[in-house]
Amino acid sequence: MTLTNETVQQRLTEKFGEELHSWEEPYGLLTFSAPKDLNLKIMQFLYDDPQLKFRFLTDLCAVHYPDRKGEELAMVYLLHNMTDNTRLRFKVYTDIAKPDVFTASALYESANWMERETYDFYGVNFIGHPNLKRIQNVDEMNYFPMRKEFPLEDQSRRDKDDEMFGR
C-alpha cells in the first residue's frame, strides 16, 4: 500500500481544515504552510495517525525573508514516513520581532540540536526547548549570523584591500 500525496493532503485537511494553506508539490514533494501555533499539533498528528505515520524528522531549518513583513522567519520541517517512503514538508512563519515557535524536541530527540542550530543562526526562540543555547558559534556572539542583513566576511580582516574587494 502506498501513501499518495493526495491522501496525506486529504487527511490533513480533514483534521485541520482551512488552517493549512499554500499546498504545493514542487518536484513531487508535498509542501504546505501552517500557522505557527499549530506546528507541534500537526507533527503530533502526523506521528500518531496510524495511516500517515510520519515518524522520522529528516530535517529542520529556518529561512529568512526580510521582505515579508510580519512573517520574516520561516521554519521548514521535512518529515519522512519510512514504511511507505513518503516525504512531506511544511512551513510555519513567524515574526522576527517575536520569533517564538514551539519546540519539536519532545517528539523527536533529533530536533534538539537542529533547533539549537536554528537558534544559533536565526535566533528562533523555541518554547519549551530543554537546552536552548548556541551550538556552533561562541556563546559571546551577540547577533544571529545567518540573517540576511549580516555580512558573510570576517570584519576584522585587515589584509583585504577595500577597493579590490568592494567593502
Add this chain to the structure above:
Amino acid sequence: MARPVQYNIKNEGGKPVSLSEMPLGDGGDGYFVTKLSSVVGLARKNSIWPLPFATSCCGIEFMATMGANYDLARFGAERIGFSPRQCDLLMVMGTIAKKMGPVLRQVYLQMAEPRWVLSVGACACSGGIFDSYSVLQGIDQIIPVDVYVPGCPPRPEGIIDGILKIQELIEHESIRRRNGEKYQELMTSYGIQ
C-alpha cells in the same frame, strides 16, 4: 618475507645507509671540532616530535603522510606525540575557527621551548576559501608560524616538503636565538611572555 639484517642497513649497491651530512668543522683521526649550535641543530633536526593538531581535511592527508606509502617516519619524525609538553613541532592542519583559536593558543603555550609551528593547508595559513564570520583568517594572527604549506589540502609530498623546510630551519638555528631580543619582541607582539 624475512630479510637479512644487512638488507636494512645496506642499500642495493652495498653502500651503507645514507648518513646525515656532517656540519662544517675540522676533524681528524678520532676527533671532530665544530660549533655547538651545529651539533645541537643536527640532533634536533633529525628527531622532531610532531604534535598533530588536525582539525579537518588536511588531517586526512596527514594520515596518508603518516601511512605506509609516504611514511613521514623516514625523516626522523617517527614519534607522533599528543602531549604538547613533550613535543617540539606543532603541525596545525585544517580550519581553525574562532571558537578553536584560544584552544590552539593554549596548546602552543603549553609547549616547551624550542618550539616550531608548521601551518598546513590554506585554511590554517590564511582562512582559505572560508572567508566567513566564524573562521580565523590564518593562525598567524594568534601564534607565530615558521613554515606555511599551501594547498587545499596539500598533497602528502607537500606536507613532507614542509617538514624538510622545518628541518632546515632547525638545523641552522642558533642556540641563542630563543634568548635573543628579536625573538622576545616577536613573542611580545603575540602577547606571549
Add this chain to the structure above:
Amino acid sequence: MVDHHIKLPEGSIEKTTTTLNLGPTHPATHGVFQNILQLDGERIVNAEQTIGYIHRAFEKIAERRPLYQITPLTDRMNYCSSPINNMGWHQTCEKLLGLTLPKRVDYLRVIIMELARISDHLICNSIVGVDTGAFTGFLYVMQYRELIYEIYEEICGSRLTTNIGRIGGFERNFTNTAFTKLERFLDEYPKVLKEFNNLFMRNRIFMERTIGGGAISAERALNYGFTGPNLRAAGVDYDVRVHSPYSSYEDFDFIVPVGKTGDNYDRFMVRNEEMNQSLSIITQAYRKVQEFKGADAEVFHADVPEYYLPEKKDVYTKMEALIYHFKIVMGETDIPKGEVYHSVEGGNGEVGYYLISDGGRTPYRLHFRRPCFIYYQAYNELVKGSMLSDAIVTLSSLNLIAGEMDG
C-alpha cells in the same frame, strides 16, 4: 552487559564523581569536538558534547556563491567521501533544472560514489581498529586507500577534496589509465578486505571490546534521526539508494546489510559488508559501462550548454563557447526559481540538500542535512553507563567527521 566494575565497599569512601574533559584536541577523539564526561570511577554517568570548533558557515557562504562555486564547499563537508557530496550537489542542481542524464554518466558516477563509500568506511573501520589496539589494520589498508585516490587523481586531478564532475556529468571522459587503475583496485582490494576481516571479525579481543558497547535500539535510533550504516546496524534497512534511487541505482543488484543490536560491533560489520556490496556494485557498473559501444561509449555529460563548462579548445575558437564559459565561471547564469530537496546516501547516512532559489544567480537559501550532526546528539545516551574506554570506541565507530558536523 557483564559488570566488570570494581565496587567500593559501602560507606568506606565518600562517593564523588570526576569530570573529565575529552577534547577538543584529544588524540582519541579523531576530530575536534569536546565531550565533558562525568565519571564514577571509570564508569560514565553523564556526557555532554560541545561542537562547533570548526564551524565554517557553509550555508552562509553558499548564499553568496553561484552553483559551481558551491561544489568545493561540499567537498569539505565530509572530506572522507567528498565525491558523494559533490555528486549529490550536482544532482540537486540537475533536479532543479529538470535534466535527465545519459545512462553512461549515471554508471560512471556510481563507480566513483561507491569508491568514495569504500574509502569512507575504510577509514572508519580501521580507526575502530586503532582504538581497540590494532594499529596494523590501519597501516595496512591505508595503502589501498591510496589506490582509490589514484583513480580520483586520474579523473579529476585531485586526491581528497575532489571537486569532481560538473552539472550534467564529468568534465572529461575517463581515460584508459583510469579504467586500468580501477581494474587493479577491483583485483587487489577484495583480498585485502578479506584479510582485514580476518584480523577483526572473529578476533576475541575485538569482539569483547565492541560487542554490547554503544548499543541503541531501532526506535531510539530513528527518534534520534540516525541514517546510514549506524541506523542499519540497529536493524532498520533504510538506504536512500534503495528507497529513492538516484543516479540509476535501481539498475544494480545489491544487498542492504543490517545489524541487530546497533552496537559497535554491528556498526563495524555493517560497514564491512557495505564495502563488499560496494565492490559488487562497482563491478556491475564497470561491466555496464563497457557495454556501451561506438558513439555511446564517448558520452560523459548531458547536453546543457548553459551549465556545463565547454571544452577548453572550444573556448578559444568558438564565440558561443566563450560566452558560456565566461557566464559560468563568473556565475552570471540565473538559476530557475524553485524549491528542491535532494538526498543521497553518503558515507554516514542521508546527505540532504535543500535548495531554495528565487531566480537569482545564487541560491536564496541552501541547507545541508548533515547526518553526523544529527546523530552525534545520541552520544550521551550511547555511552551512559559504559566504561571510559568503550566510549572512545563508540566515538570512532559512529564515524564522526568534524567538518560535516559543524557545517
